[in-house]
């Protein structure tokens with residue numbers, strides 16, 4: 001591998017934190033490689049709730065998750081980072097640099113290749129995440145055609161009878177988001193109470209009163225049946241009462257399990273399934289930083305906006321590993337030539 005392939009910073013994870021970190025790195029003229037195991041950038045925004053509105057990103061009264069992901073990519077891409085999708089990082093190993101011991105170098109191995117980098121910023125969110133299913137073996141054969149865990153395009157559900165299973169924010173948000181697209185929306189939940197934002201619960205109650213949606217609680221899904229695609233489900237309550245519901249699509253919004261997977265073996269201090277960092281985003285390994293949902297420090301909030309701030313700090317902390325001996329200076333975007341061209 002030639003020296004040209006050495007990047008200043010390798011960012012593991014192309015979620016909102018990773019993308020904004022890449023932008024910040026570009027502001028400091030650092031070369032960047034971003035690696036993500038998912039087929040598209042955006043992390044949870046693209047994979048879990050692309051059509052949902054986000055209201056707490058500064059500067060936007062509201063923005064859909066997929067638009068925010070697209071904007072963040074565009075912002076980072078002004079500096080042309082190398083983006084490697086569909087690739088999972090399995091290990092990071094310290095290397096002795098030909099420039100001597102003052103220059104840290106890491107060998108980053110993925111399931112597809114090996115790359116060299118002067119610093120590492122881990123923006124891996126929850127690690128590899130997997131949606132929870134129903135525990136019914138027959139569900140597997142309908143997955144991807146009529147049983148869904150994520151929604152990419154609302155239009156796919158146009159004119160369909162949709163059953164949503166779950167009682168959290170995702171389930172309730174999608175009930176509200178799909179009523180104008182689907183022919184009918186039914187919400188099935190195993191408890192009588194929901195674990196969602198009080199405003200959302202109130203909205204759901206009003207929609208049910210007006211007959212716009214059906215809510216069936218406390219019911220569990222006992223059976224899912226159909227031929228090529230699902231035709232319906234059988235539900236059961238605690239007293240043994242059963243009912244059949246017709247369905248063209250079943251959305252299982254039961255949350256997801258996350259797994260740090262290979263990251264747990266990278267010799268990092270892990271606290272509450274997250275990587276322990278100090279306020280400079282430094283982990284216990286020199287030259288390795290963590291930002292966003294995966295980073296844990298006192299007072300940490302798992303929000304998009306905290307990931308942005310983490311990214312700015314991590315890049316600043318990484319600079320001495322990229323250009324040892326250089327004085328770290330603060331950069332405002334308004335001072336950079338690249339932006340003055342577009343204004």
Ligand SMILES: Cc1cc2nc3c(=O)[nH]c(=O)nc-3n(C[C@H](O)[C@H](O)[C@H](O)COP(=O)(O)OP(=O)(O)OC[C@H]3O[C@@H](n4cnc5c(N)ncnc54)[C@H](O)[C@@H]3O)c2cc1C
Nearest residue numbers: 013015016017036037043044088089124125292293303304
């Ligand atoms: C339904 C829902 C609604 C939400 N609503 C809001 C909201 O309104 N406002 C808000 O601020 N926050 C919200 N959040 C939280 C927000 O999405 C997260 O805080 C944010 O996505 C964290 O960004 P991140 O970049 O740190 O991690 P992520 O978005 O999780 O991205 C991490 C990326 O790292 C990749 N990765 C992991 N391990 C590896 C590996 N070993 N190799 C390569 N790639 C790897 C993953 O594939 C993923 O793409 C919501 C979350 C959910 C689930």
